[in-house]
Structures are given as structure tokens and as C-alpha cells.
Amino acid sequence: MPRVSRSVRKNQRQQEKSIMKKKKKQYKSVIMARIFQSMRKVGVAVLALVCASSIFTVGRTNAGFFDVEESHDNQWVAGSLDGRVTYAARFNVTGMNPAETPNGRIIFTNEGSLDFRYDVKFRKTNGSNLLCQALQVIAKRDGSTVYTGALADFKLLGGKYVLTPFESDTWDMVLSLPSSAGSELEHLTCEWDVDFLAWQTNLPSATDGFFDEESVTPNSVNTDEWLTPGDVIINEVMWMGSDGETSDEWIELKNMTARDINLSNWNIKQGGTGTGVGAHIEIPSGYSIKANSYFLITKKKWNETAIALTSDLAKSKGYTHVAGMKLEDEGEELVLENKDAMVIDRTPLGGWPAGTNDELKQSMERNDVPGDGSLAANWHTCVSGAANGAPYWDMAGINFGTPLAANLSPIVMNEFVANPLGDDAADGADGEWIELYNIVDDDIDVANWYFTNHDGDSISISADRTEGGSTVVPGHGTLVVYLNTNFLDNDSETLALYAPHDLDILTDDVREDVVQYDNANLLPEGKSFARFPDGIGVWIDPETTPGADNALTDEERTQYQLEAYETCFAGEELIETTTENMCSPLFLEFIGLIQAWDETTIDGGAFLDILEQVRVQETEELLSLVQEDGIVTPEEEVLITFPDIPTEDVTPIDEEELDTETDETMPAAVEEEVAEPQTVPAEITGTETDILNVPEEPVSEELTNSPATPLETSEFETETPMTEPAPEAPVPII
Secondary structure, eight states: OOOOHHHHHHHHHHHHHHHHHHHHHHHHHHHHHHHHHHHHHHHHHHHHHHHHHHHGGGGGGSOOOOOOOOOOOOOOOOOOOOEEEEEOOOEEEEEEEOOOOOEEEEEEESSSSOOEEEOOOOOEEEEEEHHHOOEEEEEEEEEEEEEEOOOEGOOEEEEEEOTTTOOEEEEEEEEOOTTTEEEEETTOOEEEEEEEEETTTTTSSSGGSEEEEEEEEEEEEEOOOOTTTTEEEEEEEEETTTTBBTTEEEEEEOOOOOOOEOOOOOOOEESSSGGGGOOOOOTTTTTTTTOEEEEEEEESTTSSSBOOOOOOGGGGGSSEEEEOOOTTOOOOEEEETTTTTOOEEEEOOOOOOOEEESSSSEEEEOSEEEEESSSSSGEEEOOGGSSSSSTBBBBSSEOOOTTTTSSSSSEEEEEEEEESSSSTTOSSSSEEEEEEEEEESHHHHHHHHOOEEETSOEEOOOOOGSSOOOOOOOOOEEEEOOOOEEEEESSSSEEEEEEEEOTTSSOEEEEEEEEEEEEEGGSOOTEEEEEESSTEEEOOOOOOOSSSOOOHHHHHHHHHHHHHHHEHHHHHHOOOOOOOOOGHHHHHTTTTTSSSTTTBBBOHHHHHHHHHHHHHHHHHEEEHHHHHHHOOOHHHHHHHOOSOGGGGGGGEEEHHHHTTOOOSSSOOHHHHHHSSSSOOOOTOOOTTTTHHEEEEEEEESGGGGGOOOOOOOOTTOHHHHSSSSSSSOOOOOO
């Protein structure tokens, strides 16, 4: 083996030691790393165990984490928001009427510990919207008015009222109905609650915090029937007394409604003993007036008055006597008031507007259409000869009045023919005749009553001149009297009916009725004059209806509707100042233009019918013009069609051609007609429509379009014959 030097071996040993050191060092590093790694794991586990132990054992050991927080000077106080109705006088009104003003009271109190603001309002729960809206309320809060208006609109919102604890508000409310409240508000009910809503004062509304609601319930009002001015009227006054007894005075009331009315403690001011407003007549308690009936107040007892009373009538029979009555002969205003001092009716101020205190004692009677009692025009003097004996008075004499009965003359002329077909002097129904009408219930014998004409001639009524051989006019019936001679003038006449009386004091019998007419010769033969409605209406000239109810044909009714609308209405409203007889409310009601005599607005259906009639009439007139001249304007093309006109005969023109058209375009026949107007001969016959549009078979060609002069209104003023044709004749009314 080769020999190694010493130095080499030394180097080798050093290298080996170095290598061993490195190996030992490397081994030691690995061991230590593992030891330290294990120790870290054990440390984490121990730390986690300690933390967990501190958390779960902190309540049982002084070891662990904790924190302390403190809040100083805190205070908790309990408060309340409580509004309460502490008093309520609710509305519970039965049979309310416009004269009543019921009242109620509510006290609303803050019974909590907090201030609050509140609203108050009406809330309907049941009943009629019409009545709830009509009811008016005056609401006062602690004596100050805060609302006036419709109950249905009572809403005071916005939280404007504030109450502190234990403070109260007193609410007083007064209800009323308008004085003009009509029958549409009768027999209705309104039910409601009064609601209070309270909330915190620091909030704008109840939806944002604490609130409280209270209701006053129930409240109710129901209405019955009530009086309005004119429901009862002063109908007749015997202010002068009776024959031989000036103190035999009496006043008659009339119920204009369809219900009984209690008259207990009603007053007639200025009608009794005393002076000034202190003088009055009081109707005792317990008396009433029947529906559509009469009530008589006499100064004398039943067996002392000249009135035909057979006993002291029961309270329900419409009679009482008041010894304190005293009516001034010079006149005075009588004021009828109900027990609540509501004025129901009155007579004119000053002198009596009607009645006589001379040879005759004639009562002052209200017109059939009573109107305003304070106007003299609504009163007349009782002139009926049938009103001075039975059944009104104990004996016939100079007393004229109709106590406890209708005012109008009971027998009136209702229809007559002045110009019959053929011989005016013919007997029976072929000649002149007059129909009488009885406006009361009782039959009345008119034997020896008589007619007079303007010449002073007279014809007495006897059985041989009547249709059935009797002189009795049945209640609400007719009697036809044949004149059997030429008694009535065919042009102008004053026809009167008289009842004979055996009274030495009278120089003349009492006139029952009178009628005048003019220009009757312009009517066709056989036309009659008749009252519409029967007995009380205006005179017109329809087709004859002897012995039957006066009636109009459909054509006549349409014609009178058109004429009355043009004369009596402005639009849909009645011209109340007109004096034309055609505008009588009774006649307008009869022909259907108004629903009742006291209405002032045209009936809606009738108005539409009239508009249609006017349209048809205008269309027919345009068609007639086109047929005459063969020219169609643009307006005419739009308005009408011409089924019967050959197109070759029609020449449409525009407005410029129409404006530049000269008089030469007018047909010669038209020029001749305008230049030479004619009078319609009396021989032309036909219906009343023929008066307005003469038939196309006249005596001469010039008469084709010449209208006749119609009969005018009941003022009966004679008119001068026309010298030029009128465009359209009015409906004859006398």
C-alpha cells in the first residue's frame, strides 16, 4: 500500500471532522425544528383551551374578560292620550218642519296626561242624502260660532283645536230647515254620528303617532208634513155683516192641501177687538180643517147667524165662533198665522178690495186661482144669484156669500153656438144653443133664469127649451138650453145669465155670468165657444160638445200648445206678467204645458214636443216655398228633402245669387196677392185650423193665401178689419 504523507492524512482527518460536524449540525437542525413545531401546536392548543375556559367559566371564576358601562340621570314616566265625550245631548227629532230649530250639546274633554289637538266632523250613517244636505247647522265652540252651513258638510279638520289635560270644549249645535223647504223633504230621515279624532300636538296628523277616536251616536231627524205659506188661505170674508145685523161677520178659511191641518191656537191678526197688532182672532185648541175643505169662523153663534147652520158643529166639521171678532168696514189687513207665528196668508192692506155694503150684502171672495192674498186682483165680489139663499143662508134675501162652500158662481155658461150650420133660428140642436155648467156638488134648478143679449132681449129657461125636459143642472154637470130663435149676433155680442129674485130692494136681478165676443163671423159656421177647463177656464173655439165635457181634438191641442208657448213663455219659463187669457194657469195645465196650475216652468215632455212641432212646421213652410218658386237655398237643402218635387223644377242657388235676386223673380201671383189682399167670405167652413190656413178651394184664386182675422182674447175689444194679410193668425181666444 502506498505510503501517505502525514500532512495528507491530517488534511483528510480535518475534512472528515468537517463533514461529521456538518452532519451532526444538520441532524440537530431537523430535530430542533420538529421539537419547536410540536411545541407551537401544543401552545396553540393550550391557548385555545385557556380562552375557552375563560369564556365558559367566567361566571364561576374570577378569571376572564369583562366590561362595565354606566348611564347616569335616567328617568322613565308613563303618560296617556285620552279624549272623551263627557256629556252629549243628542239629536232625536221627530216630525221636524221648517219652523223648528232643535239644538244639541256635546262636551269633549281631555282626560289624559298629554296635550292633544283634534278634529270634529259629521258622518252620515243612514237615511236620505237629500234631507242630510238640506239640514243646516250652526256650530259653536265655547260660545263662538265656528261653522254655519249644511250639516252634511260639517267637517272641521286640521287639528286646529287643542286641549290640555283636564280641559274641555263645549259644542252647541242648532239645526234648521230652509224656510222654502218643500214637500220633497217631507217624510224623510237623516241619521248621523259626530266624530272626534285626537292626536299628539307635536305631530301633524293622527297617522304619525298616538291617537284617540270618540263618536257621539246616534243622532237622527225625521220630517213629517209641514205648512208653507198658502197651504191655508183666507178664502172669503163677510166684513160688512148680514142683512139687518152688521155684527154678523165671518171669515172662511180654505185648506189648499190634501191633508188635514191642525188649527189649534192659530191667529188672525187685526181681526178682533182691541187696537193695532193687539187685535186678533184666536182659533181655540182642538180645531182642525179637513183636506181640501173649508173652516168657518163666525162672530155669532150657530143659532144667531143668518148662515144656514142647523146645529153647533163638532170641532172636526170646520166651524167655530169667536165673540171677539170685529172687522172694520173701512178695511184692514188680516194676517193668518199658525201657532208658531208663521205667516200663512194675508189680505190686502187698506180698504177691502171686494164685497159690497149697500143695498146688497155681498162677501169678498178669493179667486179660484188664489194667488197672493195681499194683492187686490186676487179677490172679487160674490155676485152669484144662487149664493143668496139655500144652501148657504137661512132664507133668500140680500146676503150674498158661500160659507163652507166654493166661491165661484155655481152656475156658469160653459159653451154656446152663435152661428150654427144653416138657419140660426132653427129649433133644438140645429139652431143656437147655450150649455150651462154647475161647479158645485149640489143639483141646482135654474127654472126661470134667463139670458140677455146686447139688444136687451131675453130668453127664459124652461123645460121645453132643454135637452132632457128638465131645468135642473146636476152637480158638476151640464144642461143644454135651446134658444129656438135668432138670439145671438154672428159678429159681436154681450151674453149674460141672470137669476130672478123677489127682492123689493133690487131694481135688477143678480147677474150670474157674462161673456163678450167679437168677430165671430170670421169663424166657420157651426163653431162653438167653450170654457177650458169646464166651468172655470178661458173661452176658446173648439169643435162643439153639447152636453158633454169640453174636450180638444189632438190637432186642436197641438195648435193651442204652440200658440200658448209663443205667447206665454220665454224659453222654458212662464211670463208671469202676461195678461193674455190664453196664459191662464188653468188653461196651460189643461193643455199639458205645465203640470199644475201653480207651476211656472213648462213641462219637460211638452217642451220637447213643441220643439219638434216647431221644427216640422218650419220644414213644411220651407217645402211650401220651394214648391212655389222652385228655388232651393243651401240652408233649405240641409233642412228638408223634397220627395214630391221633380229635380228638373228645382234650381239650387248659392247665397250670392239669393242676395242679388231682384223682385222680378217673385211669381206674379204672389205680387198680385200682396197688392190685393182679400177678406175670407163667411161661407168658408171647416175646423179652427181653417181659420189659420184657408182651404185651397176659395171663391176666387186671389183668396188662396189670404188668412182670416181670428177671434181675439176675452177683453173682447173689436178690431178693425185687416187691410193687409197677416203672416200667421193667432189661435182665437175670447
